[in-house]
Amino acid sequence: MTTAPQIIPAPAVVDGDPSGGFTFAASTPIVVESPALAAVARRFAADVAADTGIEASVIESAGAADPGDALAVRILLGDTGLEGVALAGGVRADGASAEAADERHGVDVSPERVLVWGPTPEAVHRGLTSLRQLVAAAASGGAAELSAVRLLDGPRFAWRSLTLDTARTFHDVESVERVLDMLSLYKLNVLHLHLTDDQGWRIEVPSRPALTEVGATGAVGERPGGYFSVDDIAGLVAYAADRFVTLVPEIDMPGHAAAIFASYPELAPRLAGPDLAIEGLPVAIGTLDPARPEVWRFVEDVLDAVIPQFPQSAYLHIGGDEAFGMDEADHAAFVARAVELVRERGRKAVGWQEAARADLGDDVLVQHWIDTPPQAVEVLRGRVPEPLLEVLGANLRAAVTDVPRALAQRNRLIVSPTQRLYFDSPFGDASTDPAQNAVRARLGMPFYPPQSVRRGVEWDPVADVAHVTDEDQVAGVEGAVWCETVTGRDDLELLLLPRLPGLAEKGWATAGATDWDDYRARLAPQSAVWSRRGWNWYRADSVEWESSPVGAHASA
Known part of the structure; x- marks a missing residue:
């Protein structure tokens, strides 16, 4: 050897x-x-x-x-x-x-x-x-x-994936293709497209034209909106298939629905009050109502349009997370019916971990992401409005039982812990490029602890996930890049590289925490390809890079 x-x-x-x-x-x-x-x-x-x-x-x-x-x-x-x-x-x-x-x-x-x-x-x-x-x-x-x-x-897990947020910042076809090229280079085989959220609706539904005419027009701040046409999705599906990557769509519901309500106001909550609209909140309060037939007509129209656009995916992600302001019983009823509608169309459902609060069949995959204790919300006190603090705290308190409930229902987990695999965390390493350190100051969600490249590999997706006791309980591993702070392609790629190879290491390589010295010796030469490809990448000072032209692609 x-x-x-x-x-x-x-x-x-x-x-x-x-x-x-x-x-x-x-x-x-x-x-x-x-x-x-x-x-x-x-x-x-x-x-x-x-x-x-x-x-x-x-x-x-x-x-x-x-x-x-x-x-x-x-x-x-x-x-x-x-x-x-x-x-x-x-x-x-x-x-x-x-x-x-x-x-x-x-x-x-x-x-x-x-x-x-x-x-x-x-x-x-x-x-x-x-x-x-x-x-x-x-x-x-x-x-x-x-x-x-x-x-x-051969790989350890069959599901090795990245969540790409296209709602907070829209990424055009070329940008998504560049991400697919990165996934292929590191044997990642799934791209989970987060296509809908409060800030924008990013996929064409011909029977519901207002979703793209209205819901797709904006993004966070003053960033331009946009959406993927049916032809765009077909091209991306083919591009991914050529690299043995499966595209999995997410239609986030019943929360994160502000773009839906802007497009079809008749679906918006009928009542207004402190639980539905809290002044000054940076998140939308308002969810789709499972008691209203018009809501389900809408959901079925969307599923009938979206599912055929992704013929290679056996799954559709229904979201199910952060249904702020929604009654627990209503949330569980909505998730259960959405899962059944997906099944009726010949697919299986994936949901964020909050979906496990509903009664799910064992064919549903549950994506575990909340790995912070409820008291962690206290670090935000004084930094966010008190009503938001309570909303977030309630979700964290409820999340404690999500994974045990999912495992009791025999739902396999997609492991996506925030403190390991959320690539919108601020950089924990300084950059050897001064211009990138200026970018570092604004890039990444400020309420997440900074994450080093090393932290991304020194853990195990089974041994270090609470309540998981057996490899068979894990469907796979998935990183996520959320784009509230991402202003464009350069920012997106900077967050992904050099973190993405660490995700691949956790999804493919054998069990156990990766040895850091061995890993960074293998990571260092990767930068030559990134530079030749024109991908923007972060020159973390914890790695002795073999190719690091100072100043290249740094966005201020």
Whole structure:
């Protein structure tokens, strides 16, 4: 066994041979032995060219001897030697079983050739992603000198995801595509699109045109609004599928509904009072009423429009969080009916952890995010209006029983703890770039404790989550980037990098807290690809970056 190569997430099995290596260059053919892998090979070649400038060619072969046999990268379908690597646990967003969507793979680098194999095209894509990182880390002068190594690998969890908030700040198609490229680089396989909230409605519902004509027109502050058309979503679904990422939509209800009420005032709460509209609150108080038939006609119209736009997702996220001002029984009734409506349309539901306060079937996934004790709200006293303090405190007090209730109902958890995986937390590390330290002062929710890059990896999604006692209780791991403080693409990418690779490490690599010294040695060379791609990234001073041009992409 040898030290893990410069790959994130860390591979499960690494065997090295210091006696030789392989030179990867533009002259290196990528030989495909199965037609099912042709698209995977072309994606690999395109990504390597974007990462390094090395433009290799793809050769389709029937498996017979050809010029590609010598000094080539060969990719093929098969599971030879993978018996010792466990199948992924948890749940896949596309509904496939771990066996049908096997991601286990091998990468064998020798002086004669590079071999990448796996039992499915997705598995081969993951193996090529490891090779892609090896090439990028070693690239210099139009070639990459790769050390001989044999990797056998597979993910710990089947759901490895990022929540992207498009409501508080709208992100256009190109920006979302750039995020999808980041996910693919680190073997993350789900992008959860938060499409609706108080500040904006971001998806086209043809039968409800006011949602985009009115509800999509603004964002936080003076930022421009926007929405994804049906064609936009179709393009993003295809772009994601090409990278083996599933898009999961969220329609947040019954709370976070101000954009709905602006679009269709007849759905707004009929009564006004201190529980429904509190002057000076930075959050909306008002929820959809489960006793009104017109509310359910609206919900069904939305589900009928949104679900078909995401044909690869077995799930729709119904929100269910922060239903401020809503009676507990009404909230539970709303969530239960929304879940059933999703089921009737052939999908399963995901809800934020507050959804567990309803009676749910065991097919519902519960996204755990509140990992702060109720008394933590006291740090906000004097910083936010007292009515808001009480609203937030009540939700934190109720949240204490959410995870135990979810587990008692046999709901698997998507683990998204705020204090580990909320990337809108302020940076805990200073930057080596003075301009970024000015950005640091305004970026991130001010009531979250600052989070270091190190804190994002020194924990375990099972051992360090309260009430979780068994790996089978976890569907997967998901980070989140909320965009109240994000003014545009540069801010978004700055919050994601270098944090996103840590999320991937927690979702893929073996159990336990990641060793920080090992991890940051693997993290440092990643920045060369980020810079070449033009992605904005934060130069945390806790890592000795191998590529850090001062001032690049820093937004003030």
